[in-house]
Amino acid sequence: MPADLAVIGLGPYGLPLAQAAVAAGVATIGYRTGPEAGSLSPAEQRRMLSGGFRPATNAAELGRVRTAVICAPTPRGADGGLDLSQLEAAARTLAAQLRPHTTVILESPVYPGTTEEILRPLLEEGSGLRAGRDFHLAYSPSRVDPGNRDFTPANTPKVIGGLTPACTESAAAFYGRLTDKVVRARGPREAETVQLLETNYRHVNIALVNEMAVLCHDLGVDLWDVVRCAETKPFGFQAFRPGPGVGGHAVPQDLTAHGGRTLRMVELAQQVNSRMPGYVVQRGATLLNEHGKSARGARVLLLGVTYKPDLADLHGTPAQEVALRLMELGASVSYHDPYVPAWSVLDRPVPRVDSLYEAVADADLTILLQQHRTYDLQGLSVKAQLLLDTRGAAPTGAAHRL
Incomplete structure (x- = not known):
């Protein structure tokens, strides 16, 4: 036909x-x-x-x-x-x-x-x-x-x-x-x-809330509560939430490589968002230190390594850089993701855990990078020695939030 x-x-x-x-x-x-x-x-x-x-x-x-x-x-x-x-x-x-x-x-x-x-x-x-x-x-x-x-x-x-x-x-x-x-x-x-506008709008607003996440942590302010309250405003505001970085197929465009035109806001947003994987690792290392452990030799479990929840797409996922930075610190990194049966970082296979709750209990630090629907954050937070939640998905007080 x-x-x-x-x-x-x-x-x-x-x-x-x-x-x-x-x-x-x-x-x-x-x-x-x-x-x-x-x-x-x-x-x-x-x-x-x-x-x-x-x-x-x-x-x-x-x-x-x-x-x-x-x-x-x-x-x-x-x-x-x-x-x-x-x-x-x-x-x-x-x-x-x-x-x-x-x-x-x-x-x-x-x-x-x-x-x-x-x-x-x-x-x-x-x-x-x-x-x-x-x-x-x-x-x-x-x-x-x-x-x-x-x-x-x-x-x-x-x-x-x-x-x-x-x-x-x-x-x-x-x-x-x-x-x-x-x-x-x-x-x-x-x-x-x-x-161009629609793609950059996403990246710029994610960068703003990512900067707010760092600021609020330094000030001792609950950013997630701030966003929850702010999104009740019926005009002039759209809620974005922070995370460990920005993935996906739509890359921000500042036009620098196209005729030398620069969108300064987009350029700055790229810088802010590209720093988030390092910030996640820094927060994780600090949590370990506060509990008398070093990142070197620590067992770190990454939950959810795709760029978006409930999808198998790894394109541009910030989990890649998070894992690499942890390895450079000497941590022993493993992962769990119901959509990713095998995963490598710079051609180095990352061990995948099968028994999730046992792995969470055994890890010195568990980092939630992606909130898949299958994850019971209440149950996982009870098992975890330390849980760093980069998505604000765990119940309030059950984990350390980004």
Whole structure:
């Protein structure tokens, strides 16, 4: 059966889009751009395949769809900027197959101007077609929130900015099949900058509350109670909570590596958030010292090493640096995570404990890095010799909080 949609890139942005399209009854093919960090459970795979999804290995299939969405990953490169190499490779592959009247949409996180200045020339040169005349071209920021049960692609508004008004309407017609609301931006640059603002908003606000966590600890103030009270304000405030660092696929962008433009607030937020794993280790070492133990030789158990609760995704997880710093101090580090059967730090396997409560009781220090639903923090806090809770998940007074 011919497909209506090709999703190019089956990582953290492409897989959710493909799932949403299949759920909406859109016949979809998926084309991988490389080794991508997207995963589905066996049950999810069966649902997608039975719903009309097909993995495509032959690039020629990309020329038989009405809509092609590029979701290639754009990770942080060696210079600190976004690495667009996979996006460019995906564009060249699509260009060789592109046919008139196709709608091409970019969803990868990019700098403002990428759709027009990088993607458009690659598609035009490789196909001989003209964007806005022979095919439609648009940008739509991905709004994926893995594990969020309240906001799904169906009820999350989709922003679209097309090269021309006709491009915008063509993309809007496609996304209108997947979501309840489509929001039209003035153009691709505006839509790209929406993604920039939304990503940086998260990082800046997490940095603020992380700084507040350090300050409140020094002042002897219960930050978690402060946040609980502050979020009762019905206007002008949105609650963010501190943690051991910031993970995930959406990296903050200060544009320093893109034309020398600097967003000072974002640059500072990156510095604040990158210090949190070290601060967690410092707090852990201090707790050990206060109880007559040294970090060197201490048995330290890390609970939850994924970047987000109840998911198996390790991308950018701060647990990596926490474990490394503990090892450098001479601690004996082990971990438990119901979603991670094996874990390594710099190619060094970290022992995984099986009997959780016994391991917690045996550890000199237990650090909760991620709050999975399966963790009974009340019960674990009773067993633990020392419990450092970086998520504010344990009952008040049951653990030392970040």
